[in-house]
Amino acid sequence: MQKPNHISKKQSETTCYHCGEQCEEEVLYKEEKSFCCTGCKLVYEVLQQNELCQYYELAENPGTSQKVRENRSNRFDYLLDEDVVDKLVDYQDKDMAHITFSIPMIHCASCIWLLENLHRLHEGVVAGRVNFLKKSVQIKYNKGKIDLKELVQLLSHIGYEPTINLSDVDKKSPNKVDRSLIYRLAVAGFCFGNMMFFSLPEYFSEAELLGTGFKGLFNYLNVALALPVFFYSASGFHHSAFQALKQRKVNMDVPIVLGIFALFFYSLYEIFIVGQEGYLDTLGGLLFFLLIGKLYQQKTYDTLSFDRDYKAYFPVAVTRMRQKREEVIPLSKLEVGNLIKVRNAELIPADSVLVEGEAYIDYSFVTGEAVPVHKAKGSLIYAGGRQKGKPITLAVQKSPSQGYLTDLWNNEAFSKNEQHSMESLAQRISGKFTFTVLAIAFLTLGYWSFVDFSQGVQAFTAVLIITCPCALAMSTPFTLGNTLRIFGRGKFYLKNAQVIEKMVAVDTVVFDKTGTLTDIRKASISYEGSPLTVESKGAIKALVNQSTHPLSNRVNAFLGEIAIVEVEKVKEIQGKGLEGIYKSQVIKLGSLAFVKEEPSEEKDSGNLVYFAIEGELIGKFVINSGLRSDAARVLEEVGKGRQLHILSGDHNHEQKYLVQVFGPKVVMQFNQGPLQKLRYLYDLQEKGRTTLMLGDGLNDAGALKASDVGIALTDGVTHFSPASDAIMDASALSRLGAFLDFAKSSKKIIKSSFGLSFTYNAVGVFFAVQGLVSPVFCAVLMPISSVSVVVFTTLATNILAKKKGLTINQH
Amino acid sequence: MEVIFLLIAISLLMASFFLWLFFKAMKAGQFDDDYTPSVRILFENKVKKENKKNQTNKSK
Secondary structure, eight states: OOOOOOOOOOTTSOBOTTTOOBOOSOOEEETTEEESSHHHHHHHHHHHHTTOTTHHHHSSSOSOOOSSOOOOGGGGGGGGOHHHHHHHOSEEOSSEEEEEEEOTTOOSHHHHHHHHTGGGTOTTEEEEEEETTTTEEEEEEETTTOOHHHHHHHHHHTTOOOBOOHHHHHOOOOOOOOOHHHHHHHHHHHHHHHHHHHHHHHHTTHHHHHOHHHHHHHHHHHHHHHHHIIIIITHHHHHHHHHHHHTTOOOTHHHHHHHHHHHHHHHHHIIIIIOOOOSHHHHHHHHHHHHHHHHHHOOOOTTOOSOOOGGGTSOSEEEEEETTEEEEEEGGGOOTTOEEEEOTTOBOOSOEEEEESOEEEEOTTTTSOOSOEEEOTTOEEOTTOEEOSSOEEEEEOSOGGGSHHHHHHTSHHHHSOSTTOOOOHHHHHHHHHHHHHHHHHHHHHHHHHHHOHHHHHHHHHHHHHHTOOHHHHHHHHHHHHHHHHHHHHTTEEESSTHHHHHHHHOOEEEEEIIIIIBOGGGOEEEEEESOOOHHHHHHHHHHHTTOOOHHHHHHHHHHOSOOOOOOEEEEEETTTEEEEEETTEEEEEEOHHHHOSSOOSSOOOTTEEEEEETTEEEEEEEEEOOBOTTHHHHHHHHTTTSEEEEEOSSOGGGHHHHHHHHOTTSEEEOSOOHHHHHHHHHHHHHTTOOEEEEEOSGGGHHHHHHSSEEEEEESSTTSOOOSOSEEEEGGGGGGHHHHHHHHHHHHHHHHHHHHHHHHHHHHHHHHHTTTOOOHHHHHHHHHHHHHHHHHHHHHHHHHHHHHTTOOOOOO | OTHHHHHHHHHHHHHHHHHHHHHHHHHTTTTTOSSHHHHHTTOOOOOOHHHHHHHHHHOO
8 A cells, every 4th residue: 555655855955845756847936945847846836825835844845747727717617517426426405515536746744734624715615625545535524615616626726627527427325334344344233242251260169159040041141142142243255155056056155054053053052952952152262263354365455446337438528619608517418410519638428520620649548559659531540549638629439438448348248247266276176075074974973973972062063163174275365365465565456356267277478569568658669770861750650650560650659740742642551561662763661571671690680670872871760669667577477388379469560579479389460459359268268268368458358358367557556547356556567477476376375274274173083973072172273273273374475475575675 | 151142242232332432533633644744753842931832732
């Protein structure tokens, strides 16, 4: 979890007083304090006017950079819409309203302080309360003095713009935290503690001293305390065991419930009929330990969402053009045929046709390919792209819920819920376990009934009680829970503990290339050869402008803004390159074999673009696909004993280079659209392979969902990520091999702790079949076995994590 | 020794009372965020007259 970051940079260079970044372009001064941009200075001035400068004392340079500030005043106009407001607020009456914003910028103590002192900035705000872990703030405000739009503007003004997206507006689900497990645990703990208290005199024969009256009282009190344990705390186990039996299966909860029933009813019989003390304290302890185990496994990462649908990506509001006038409306009110205006860096909300302006659409969100694609007037632009450059006007063709992107979500992969959940190790064991226990119990009963039937019943129940697999049931949750935490510390967040068991079985790993193995920001291009004249640069630019090939786009971006010269008869030859005629000379751009007539010994590699005039080589552009620094090592580690596949949405121009880096064993597929990726995963599964998919963009969303283990790779964990089983911070990619190994080790740990608990069971059964089990024996053996299993798994996981280098200091 | 009856009753009642308090705190969301309060408590209320009014407002 992120703790406040006290950024302490050396002050040798001028850093911004507000955000702590280095002032590269300009330095602004205000009262001897330096600022990197007007935005940061503005925030400072606002805070200073309101005497809120304590903000800067709580943490050093607490602000976030305000360089990219959008100052369109009508940006939040949709917040004036009554429907939108109603859906966003948590509560409102005549003059007060409560609203919870999610603000990803919250990162330090100063943030908390400022957001909780908003009332000093505006009298309309009554109070603010920050939840640091969830990065959210609940604000109570007076509707008469400030409306929602002004409130959001105020927040945005001080650098804390809340993220409001469509899913906030669409469904109002104040994610009710499931606290019932904690309540059950609290009840079990309370009853267990008191039952121990009342049973203790019994064990040390102190009750005799107190007289029989006390003995009876203690027993009845124990019965009273056992009722909530049996009926409330244990209800989860009853329910699960009953469900399993209904489907003719045996899960781990079945032998547990057998034990619970045996404990409860045999104790009632002992107390009310025989007049002895019973095993109720053991029952309390059993439930207490079992519930701790359950709670331990139920680790959740609240701030991460693993199940996002397309609504989370879309903007809440769009700018609609109506009779030459702009109005901001909520997306839900957008209709087919509307004209909308999309500005720089805004997302295109619906499939639409370009009506006006020059569109450079960045589809990195959808495909992972970062180079913007140029679109001419009249062409169809799919939703999900981001405009780079001047504002464009679009005519909406399909409603946002029916676009190309949202079609992906309507694919069957998303409607099926956990279609092939694997049978866990514990489940497989529990069947055999239960039958063995029952067999032993009945054999004992049969043997004893020849001697003494009541003794036989006692031995029978004793077997059921003693074999109640408490320790067995605890080894899985504690091992998996520990693994989950160790992974979390390594910035690898799993949706739940089942994912770990699935990771063990993975035999095929599929990587998405762009954005996963490559880092978009690392892609670099350089030019080698005789220097290019301005004229030839212009000619090259003219050539690449005609092409949509990713390499052309890269070269285009590399050349920058230069004047284009007129080139005639530009032709694109698929898979080879471009040619044209400039000043009656043939100029060519593309692969070596294409530009140069006679064959040469120089190796033709996919990431080189050659430039030649009249067959004479001038130079080449070297495009470095910007593989993540340790990508090759990761693939090598992961590839041990697993099949590797790489899927790419790109053309195959880099195939040779990739083969060189990753070796020939890796299966590579190019030109894979989102649907093809999904199919590819299905095909692999049909061949009986257990797949792990690692992807980043929305285009991988289908494949991630279809795979057995889908891992979304992201640069900022709280940022965008498609629906998946796990979220991995990009910096943790280098440890993927170690994570997979560790998943295997944790399975081994579970197995050995099973062995440990079987030993306890064997010892217990040895005494039980002889009818030698007493309540004290139970009350001692049960906690000892549970605690030792917990200690064993915890130690084993932590030691192994250290060995594998997975324990990373949090700071 | 009969006083033990009374003591047991009292101890059980007290323990139940704490259990009830725990439930109440849980429901109120006291354990939802275990980090922010540890920071919040360290904020000083700088002297500023109009603040004090707001501050009392804030604490529900």
